[in-house]
Amino acid sequence: MQTKSIMIAGVGGQGTLLACRIIGTVLLEEGYDVKVSEVHGMSQRGGSVVTYIRYGDKVASPVIEKGQADMIISFEELEAARWLPYLKKGGKLITNTQQIEPMPVITGNAGYPKNIVENIRAKGIDITALDALSLALEAGTAKAVNVVLIGVVSKLFDFDVNIWEKALEACVPPKVLEVNKKAFELGRAVPAATR
């Protein structure tokens, strides 16, 4: 199988690393060769953060470049616009509609772009948009946005749900496992065509 690429974009602190590890663990369990690439340190402090997952028979490069992602999972709406160029032609974009204002917007030096989801859809791009923050809060914590989105993504793969649950158990600390399981279920229950 040719190598496939999934990109996760978000804001430092949103838990993109954990999301990558869960998806990576599932893909490895399914028998793929997997590479997951993360960035730590300075850029994580509330900055724009991307992580890459690549899987297939034999994966070489751990990174994804413009025009190469089969799927982008964006944890924040503006980040979907920022990282759109990384989507491959015919690729799928899933975004949380939560908006976190970046510092130039907070200080009034820039405006937060409007109608991002509509603008992207107008380009003929396959985009799923959902309010993952509300679902995470329903599960019990705003921090579970990442696992809600994993629940949404899990429906796009033809894998047994047990494998996802097992990966969740392996990657999430026991103390917060219950709330994350709930978040996963709420995400998984989101219908395919939303908004």
Add this chain to the structure above:
Amino acid sequence: MAKLMLGNQAVARGLFEAGVDVVSSYPGTPSTEITEFAAKYDEMHSEWAPNEKVACETAIGASIGGARAFCGMKHVGLNVAADPLFTASYTGVNGGLVIGVADDPGMHSSQNEQDSRHYAIAAKVPLVEPADSGECKDYTKMAYELSEKFDTPVILRLSTRVAHSQSAVAEEERISRDIGAYVKNAPKYVMMPAYAKPKHVFVEERTAKLKEYAEVCPFNRIEWGSRDIGIITSGVAYQYAREALGDGASYLKLGLINPLPEKLIKDFAAQVKKLYVIEELDDVIETHCRKIGLSPVGKELFTFIGEYSQSLIKEKLLGERDEFEEYGENVPVRPPVMCAGCPHRGLFYILKKLGVMVSGDIGCYTLGAAAPLSAMDTTVCMGASVSGLHGFNLARRGEYEGKAVAVIGDSTFIHSGITGLINIAYNATNSTVIVLDNSITGMTGHQNNPANGFNIKGDPASAVSIEAVARAVGIDRVTVVDPNDLKETERVIKEELAAAAPSLIITRRPCALLKSVKHKSPVKVDPDKCRSCKACMKIGCPAVSMSTGKAKIDPTLCVGCGLCGQMCKFDAISEG
């Protein structure tokens, strides 16, 4: 069953399996997790040292004592540890000694983009470079065999994309290894001229032997594909080339980077039509190729700057580019910022307000240089804030003594701020140094340090008193203040700047991300009281913004620190 592991985690696994006994490191992105994962194995002693020089010397001592030893650091850490490295090359080892160093091409979290391979050449020690997590483990183990076989320290070089990428690793057992005997041997371990001179001869002989070994080293391998293009490469650049060109090229993938083979490279070059060298950062392999009479295409096509990728190689070699769609409208940048509730925020707000020159340092607080706080004038390296302020004040001959401060974190102060403080006291400039004590090494992801009272395992440990250190080196004016108390922080800084003696201020409040820190409920804005003056926006908190003309608090980000409330003159912001 193989497991997904970070490159750094796989190095730690390699240390465990190689029977390593002593690991001493200083945190630094992208190397930190090697030692964090090593600390999870109770079979090894792991520790955070005060700085990389101490870590390296600890590992050297452990090696002389017969243990297999390791020290880990980021590329700029090797500058600090260079002194012991160069002479450990002469002494050689007893137990195997490996120095792990992680370079940061692209500067994801660093102040420069230096190439550590130069150190191996200069110190005349072997350097190995893995290209994925599996190799991270295998090369680590092999590095100990090389170290003991050739009586030399070995550098294990990673780069960000190898250190921070996960791929599958198969776990094996830890070897059982007794600590070797220690035999006093002054000609080997006492590097005074009479003993060092013959050791230099030994080093040159060792290099000659290593050159022979490079020809047969299993880490240097050829993968044949089309012979129209021949690529000499190493590390993650190999992965990019493979991704871009597949079997459309042949590869000489080098794992032992110092010394480099001669015959192997010449033989490979002779069998391909066009020869390229693809290596990130400097032209180390390319220079070697030219030295042995080859003329590969290297830096004339590829850059010295930043990270490479499969796209770059496809474009340069094949002229191909992937299609993509731009969003179109301008997308505002999202630079990293101090977290909501960060104890550094209040201090930098006051420094900006006072308009002082700020001699900065390395840590989360370097973000104080960013808008809207913009309160930092310099950042060079660990410790340079303190010693640099002394020099600056000497240059300005007192003009700035009441108008300049140094800012340095607790861990950075222990790392290399103390010696600068000694210089301020000893050579007498009226300098004001501020230690931002947030009880943790923050930027690298929360490592304990010698000042916070806990060791790498989280167990209670002896804690350096920063106040007592300052007094002991001759600083009589020492004050502690809570940086979330804006009024008191301003008063103390003004007082110390006005004083006719050098002073040390400690702004003490733990990092807001620490699990032990209890957060308050998010603050609330009373829209009737809010006059839209935007005073609360001046602190640059990511949780505070304006919505329909009034201040707005993002409750998912706010930790209730109350700093914005102190900014408000109209009592519009109250505790939640």
